Amino acid sequence: MELIDVGVNLSNRAFARDLEAVLEKAAAASVHVLVATGTTVEESRQSAAIAARFPRQVVSTAGVHPHHADTLDADGLQELETLAGKPEVVAIGETGLDFNRDFSPRAAQEKAFEAQLLLAARLQMPVFIHQRDAHDRLYPILREHRDSLVDAVVHCFTDTQKALHDYLDLGLYIGITGWICDERRGEELRRIARDIPDNRLLIETDAPYLLPRTLKPRPSNGRNEPAYLGYVLETLAEHRDQDLDLLGGITAANARRFFRLGRSLRISDSADVDLGPGLRHE
Numbered sequence: 585m586e587l588i589d590v591g592v593n594l595s596n597r598a599f600a601r602d603l604e605a606v607l608e609k610a611a612a613a614s615v616h617v618l619v620a621t622g623t624t625v626e627e628s629r630q631s632a633a634i635a636a637r638f639p640r641q642v643v644s645t646a647g648v649h650p651h652h653a654d655t656l657d658a659d660g661l662q663e664l665e666t667l668a669g670k671p672e673v674v675a676i677g678e679t680g681l682d683f684n685r686d687f688s689p690r691a692a693q694e695k696a697f698e699a700q701l702l703l704a705a706r707l708q709m710p711v712f713i714h715q716r717d718a719h720d721r722l723y724p725i726l727r728e729h730r731d732s733l734v735d736a737v738v739h740c741f742t743d744t745q746k747a748l749h750d751y752l753d754l755g756l757y758i759g760i761t762g763w764i765c766d767e768r769r770g771e772e773l774r775r776i777a778r779d780i781p782d783n784r785l786l787i788e789t790d791a792p793y794l795l796p797r798t799l800k801p802r803p804s805n806g807r808n809e810p811a812y813l814g815y816v817l818e819t820l821a822e823h824r825d826q827d828l829d830l831l832g833g834i835t836a837a838n839a840r841r842f843f844r845l846g847r848s849l850r851i852s853d854s855a856d857v858d859l860g861p862g863l864r865h866e
């Protein structure tokens with residue numbers, strides 16, 4: 585089985601000391617491809633550097649998270665565009681709205697979100713979206729831009745059935761994290777997980793955050809890792825009444841299609857390396 589973790593914060597300092605071991609452990613757990621999430625201009629740069637360092641296993645995104653929206657200026661936007669031109673960068677994001685924490689003023693969040701949607705549309709790249717307690721505002725913005733966007737995923741989906749169907753109606757992908765492994769916080773998600781069509785489903789760890797509560801024993805450092813993606817898959821399969829291996833394969837195929845992994849220049853043009861199972865050209 586091949587699994588693809590579509591959202592992992594590899595540039596987080598939680599991974600600074602043992603990144604190589606974390607990637608090896610992920611590969612041993614069949615997590616063959618990881619999409620390293622960019623959350624600021626600097627972290628997007630670092631994520632791209634990690635992807636360049638591990639071309640067989642890692643690709644990355646370039647974007648500014650709503651928490652940091654007020655840091656995005658014209659230079660930053662230009663830098664995101666430059667990063668997006670690199671073969672290892674496969675999506676714009678994460679970007680979106682977070683009215684749960686409100687770390688950046690809402691007006692700044694909306695401005696940064698729209699600027700990144702326009703960039704993704706212009707570059708015809710998929711978008712990696714973050715939405716917390718902001719569906720009522722994010723949805724109309726997204727709907728307005730939908731026709732110009734190639735694809736978008738609402739990552740770490742934690743919202744209501746109504747919100748889920750709004751996104752599905754726009755033809756978006758839905759990212760499921762270890763949130764679903766939490767029997768209290770993930771209760772509604774467990775109930776509505778079967779509403780998501782097979783071909784719209786992606787899985788992610790959002791590591792080092794969101795350690796699956798189904799993981800026993802809990803690691804002493806409390807750190808989530810891409811190697812634990814199987815726990816997300818397991819709980820998801822259970823609540824969709826689906827075969828685990830089959831669902832794993834479906835989500836990996838979706839991730840390859842969504843991020844257009846087979847068409848990455850790096851992957852198809854690298855003649856001097858053994859491509860391995862992770863990023864082989866389709």
Ligand SMILES: [Zn+2]
Pocket residue numbers: 678713714715739740
């Ligand atoms: Zn997020």
